[in-house]
Amino acid sequence: xxxVTQTPKFxxxxxxxxxxxxxxxxxxxxxxxxxRQDPGMGLKLIYYSVxxxxxDKGEVPNGYNVSRSTTEDFPLRLELAAPSQxxxxxxxxxxxxxxxxxxxxxxxxxxxx
Amino acid sequence: QQQVxxxxxxxxxxxxxxxxxxxxYENTAFDYFPWYQQFPGKGPALLIAIRPDxxxxxxxxxxxxxxxxxxxxxLHIMDSQPGDSATYFCAASTAGNKxxxxxxxxxxxxx
Numbered sequence: 001x002x003x004v005t006q007t008p009k010f011x012x013x014x015x016x017x018x019x020x021x022x023x024x025x026x027x028x029x030x031x032x033x034x035x036r037q038d039p040g041m042g043l044k045l046i047y048y049s050v051x052x053x054x055x056d057k058g059e060v061p062n063g064y065n066v067s068r069s070t071t072e073d074f075p076l077r078l079e080l081a082a083p084s085q086x087x088x089x090x091x092x093x094x095x096x097x098x099x100x101x102x103x104x105x106x107x108x109x110x111x112x113x
Numbered sequence: 114q115q116q117v118x119x120x121x122x123x124x125x126x127x128x129x130x131x132x133x134x135x136x137x138y139e140n141t142a143f144d145y146f147p148w149y150q151q152f153p154g155k156g157p158a159l160l161i162a163i164r165p166d167x168x169x170x171x172x173x174x175x176x177x178x179x180x181x182x183x184x185x186x187x188l189h190i191m192d193s194q195p196g197d198s199a200t201y202f203c204a205a206s207t208a209g210n211k212x213x214x215x216x217x218x219x220x221x222x223x224x
Contacts, residue, residue, distance in 0.1 A: 004156070031210055033211075033212075035214075040122065040216055040217070041216055042117075042119070042202055042214035042215055042216045042217050043157070043202070043212075043214045044214070045211060045212070045213075048211060050209075058211065059213075090156050090157070092156070094210055099144070099145040099162075099164070099206065099210065100210060101147065101159040101162070102159070102210070102212065104156030104157050104158065105156050106154065106155050106156050107154075107155075107156055
C-alpha cells in the first residue's frame with residue numbers, strides 16, 4: 001500500500017500566487033488532517049475532516065482552504081501566498097475512532113519568496 | 114498557546130546510553146498521549162502511545178512513563194542505537210483524535 005501520498009514534494013511560490021497541495025490516502029480512513037511544521041515549533045493543525053463533505057478548522061486555519069469530496073482526497077489550497085506560509089506541510093489520516101494512530105505523508109516543502 | 118511543552122530541544126547520547134525526553138501538558142481533557150518519531154525528509158511515524166489510566170508502557174527499548182497528577186509524561190530510549198537518531202515528538206489528544214504536538218527533540222546517538 002502507498003499509504004498517504006503528498007504532491008508536490010517541493011515548491012517555490014511568489015508572494016500572492018495560489019496553489020493546491022494534494023493529499024491522497026488508500027487506507028479507507030475517514031479522518032484526514034493537514035499540519036504545518038515550522039522549525040522548533042512542532043506540528044500545528046490547520047484543518048481536518050471526519051469524512052467526505054465535512055471539514056473543520058484546526059489551530060492555524062487563516063490563509064488556507066480545504067475540501068473533501070471523496071474519502072481518499074483532501075487537498076489544501078493557499079489562495080494568496082504570504083512569506084509566513086513558508087513551511088513544511090504534512091497530510092495525515094486515521095480511522096474513525098478516537099485514539100487511533102495517524103499515518104503521515106512525507107510532506108511538501110513550500111517556500112514563498 | 115503551547116499546550117504541550119517538550120524538553121530538551123536536543124540531546125546527544127552515546128551508543129548504549131539512555132535517552133530521556135520529557136513533556137508536560139495543561140489540558141486535563143487530554144486522554145491519549147502518543148510519541149512520534151521523524152527521520153529527515155519523512156513524515157512522523159507513531160512510535161508508542163499511552164492512555165492516562167496506565168502509568169507505564171514498554172515496547173522493546175522504548176518506554177513511556179506517565180504521571181497524571183503532575184501532568185507529565187516522558188519517553189525513555191534504552192540502549193540507544195545510531196539508528197535511533199531522529200526527531201521525537203510527544204503529542205496529546207482529546208476526543209476526535211486531534212493531536213497537539215510538543216516542539217520536538219532532536220536526538221543524536223554517537224557510535
